[in-house]
Amino acid sequence: MSRIGFIGLGNMGLPMAQNLIKAGHQVEGVDLNPASIEKLKAAGGTSVEFAKVAASRADVVITMLPAGKQVREVYLGAGGIIENANPGTLLIDCSTIDVETAREVASAAKARGLMMLDAPVSGGVGGATAGTLTFMVGGSAQAFTRAESILQKMGKTIVHAGGAGTGQAAKICNNMILGVSMIAVSEAFVLAEKLGLDHQKLFDISSKSSGQCWSMTTYCPVSGPVPTSPANRDYQAGFTAAMMLKDLRLAQEAAKASGAKTPLGANAERIYSSYAESGEGARDFSGIIRFLRG
Ligand code: NAD
DSSP states (O other): OOEEEEEOOSTTHHHHHHHHHHTTOEEEEEOSOHHHHHHHHHTTOEEOSSHHHHHHHOSEEEEOOSSHHHHHHHHHSTTOHHHHOOTTOEEEEOSOOOHHHHHHHHHHHHHTTOEEEEOOEESHHHHHHHTOEEEEEESOHHHHHHHHHHHTTTEEEEEEEESTTHHHHHHHHHHHHHHHHHHHHHHHHHHHHHTTOOHHHHHHHHTTSTTOOHHHHTSOSSSSSSTTSGGGGTTOOSSBHHHHHHHHHHHHHHHHHHTOOOHHHHHHHHHHHHHIIIIITTSBGGGHHHHHHO
16 A cells, blocks of 8 residues: 555545545645645544655655646645655646646656656546546556556546646546537527427437537536436536636647647637636536526
């Protein structure tokens, strides 16, 4: 069993760390929020005060932080992980961040002889709690092989996407599809309403026809057809509109930097930005249908 330093015990990080503890790993947690540390301790973990302490004692360091800025601070900052980790420590960043930062941190780690993976997830808090996350992993095959058994304790589907940064690339490409498809499905329901076509009838037809996709069949933005979708509970968030906007922005940054043409992705970013600005950023992203109705 490994000694794991876990930095960032928020909505996602805490249940992920709890699953590692359940699997018998020794988890030392770091977070700016003392309440999260207390919850980790209650689950059988221990606390360490600074990222550097966790890094210098751990076999593996996992980070689950809000954005690229915090990832840079924690890994590259003075007294940070890369400066303090023992040679041989495996570093796994599970945060969703920009590809550029992921590659820069991985390259700094490599320069110090440390193995590093970017391993963002999909599956939300439900998946983190149930241990059924999907991990999209970028980095060397050797680091991936070492990480696999640990990631399996937190997730069900673990895919090696390629070299450094490709995990983040997979995450933003996937979520760009999701943002665009949720708007497309919502627009179809809004048009159906205007044309006098019943929600359930459109669902029965499209979920079995060429319009079918996850946004229709699993996360349907109108109440009724899929009882577990947020539409049935006033769009209480599983995945917030603010998080969707964050990922669409990352996709647009990457598209600009790489010269990829993504007109629908760009439009989806604008639509989610207006939705979040309307005060609905904390609402589930499928609530976009209410915004489209006007
Ligand atoms: P969160 O805000 O709940 O948790 C982040 C935690 O990091 C907080 O507890 C915060 O105190 C801590 N933190 C921030 N800076 C720190 C620092 N310098 N040192 C130590 N701790 C620090 O966020 P979350 O929902 O857990 O998301 C984490 C990451 O996972 C994000 O990148 C997000 O985009 C991604 N993600 C989230 C979901 C989701 O449904 N919540 C799904 C997939 C991916």
